[in-house]
Amino acid sequence: MPATYDTPLGLYIGGEWLSGGGRDTHDVLNPATGAGQAALPLATIDDLDRALAAAERGFIAWRATPPEQRGAVLTKTAQLLRERADRITRIATLEQGKIQAEAKGELAAAAALLDFHAAEGQRIYGRVLPRPSGTRSMVLHQPVGPVAAFCAWNFPIMNVVRKLAPAIAAGCSIIIKPSEETAGSAVEVLRCFQDAGLPGDVAQCVFGVPDQISRHLLASPITRKLSFTGSVPVGKQLMKLAADTMMHTTMELGGHSPVLVFDDCDLDKTLDILVTHKFRNAGQVCVAPTRFHVQDGIYDRFASGFAERTRALRIGDGMDAASQMGPMANPRRPEAIAELVGDATGRGATLLAGGDRGGEGGFFFQPTVLSDVPLAARAMNEEPFGPVALLTRFGSEADAVEEANRLPFGLAAYCFTENGRRQNRLGDDIEAGMIAINTVRLSWGDSPFGGMKDSGHGSEDGPEGIAAHLVTKAVHIS
Known part of the structure; x- marks a missing residue:
């Protein structure tokens, strides 16, 4: 059997892939055998500070990028995912365990979601309110700012795309922390974005000790939104951290x-x-x-x-x-x-x-x-x-x-x-x-995905997914 990973695992910060350097590592396992497959480098505090600085720069530039150009990057990323499907789905199976048919279905859904957000990002509309002659009131929807996103391991391709696509379509920069247990899938997705022309400061990918990373990213005034997929207890803890800076939150938590x-x-x-x-x-x-x-x-x-x-x-x-x-x-x-x-x-x-x-x-x-x-x-x-x-x-x-x-x-x-x-x-x-x-399908690119009660709030996918990355501003001119 060929090696699991064709390229080394690493952190992606400021458009560079980083590994080694004395960083601690995490062993990525094959669930079918329990055997180790690779050593994943973990981010240091300096790495996180560098990612925050890159996200701050990236937001300034990306928010000013026309929606058509942002959409073109998403469309090209979807194309690259499909072209590399065999390699990426193989990695997903070897590090997460799901059967190949399911991994291929997951990748297809992720590519379709990218296509949807590529078009939907061009439909971020405001409105003009009726006023007397000589005055004007407008409602604008603008990107919220740098996003900190945390992913679960169960859908190692889709969960990553579900965080990246709406943020990038809306004009936000993003720091994403996928699961260390399924790092290779996330790395492959980021490489598709990189090869599709996404500027290096727009999306950062870090791995490490979850509590350390979440506390550091959420304490920073640079971070303006938290997007989390995971368990209810962890989600509630992250919301407490996010409350200190009043950042926006989208929480896709557990279910039963x-x-x-x-x-x-x-x-x-x-x-x-x-x-x-x-x-x-x-x-x-x-x-x-x-x-x-x-x-x-x-x-x-x-x-x-x-x-x-x-x-x-x-x-x-x-x-x-x-x-x-x-x-x-x-x-x-x-x-x-x-x-x-x-x-x-x-x-x-x-x-x-x-x-x-x-x-x-x-x-x-x-x-x-x-x-x-x-x-x-x-x-x-x-x-x-x-x-x-x-x-x-x-x-x-x-x-x-x-x-x-x-x-x-x-x-x-x-x-x-x-x-x-x-x-x-x-x-x-x-x-x-x-x-x-009379069906079991709940996930569609144009339909909101999210829960209520302890299962969280806010929606991913659909127009609602992009709306969750926007702030509303009223402008009154006389």
Whole structure:
């Protein structure tokens, strides 16, 4: 097998790739084997100060760059992503674990998002307000300033593009800290931006100790916006840091998505859709369907069909074309899932499929189905973020909605019913930023992606993604 990385891993600051220099390093692992693949250099305080200074310079120049030129860079970056797809998706699989088909789908979605923002950045409109003759009032929308962005490891291509694209389209500079566990994917994305002609001061990429980097970047008066994708506890801590300088925030935090399955659904079609989607990326998806609330009349058939389909899934190295689910991304995740499964079965849940580790070596955990899971189980209250499906029964629509809204999470929800009136009611009544009815796709380039309650605030993607990087100014002239 060829080396994982064709080019060295490094920091990208002021248009230069930096490594060595006595910096501490982090070992990037292959989740399928647990073996080390590369040593990633970590940023020093001097590196962070240099990145802040570059972002400050970059913002002054980039905000004055015409939107058409900004869009051209995004369009060229999308083209380069597609041209380099085989190499980039291979890296994503080798450092994150997902199967190749999913990595390729992720890259395609990231390229499409770049294309969307390339055009949407040219539609940042203001307005003129009616006033008496001789006076004029205008509303302007302008870039907020340098952005500090922090990414999770579960979508190592898309998460990086989701931060960079709207900021750059809006005219902001950005310092991005991707996950150290999936650094190679982020480096490849930044190289595409660099080769597409993005000025070196506009986008910086740093890796390091998360607490050190976040405290330093968010304490600086240069940083005017925080964009974070990650867990609820970390998100709340970052918001406290951001409050000291009153910076803008977009927070895409954890979820615990309910799935309401009514007895009038197309059962076989629903099962085929849900089993595939549940175990996508080994369940390490913030919008993964997790709590399956199934109406009494079809519960037994649903549970049997779900377990049967789950047991048929082939688990293995993501580079193996026959694999349908790869390993988890790091050694912490299988241990965490094992604890949640043990707690649930200890409280009375029935194990229908999986339940322990699979594969030889690596960070594998079998796709797992638990039925009749009591509400007191930890997995019913804490985001599992893994390949575990939790099945429970409900009687009435009101019961299902109450349970869907029970937790403080509010990112995504799924509903399966052929009743049109019920579909409308569920869209109104469920507390989630995104709701899918008779489908599981929630992410589209032109649609906002974000949650409510403890799952965060603000939106990425769509016009809302660029709007989140703008400030509003009223100008009155007499």
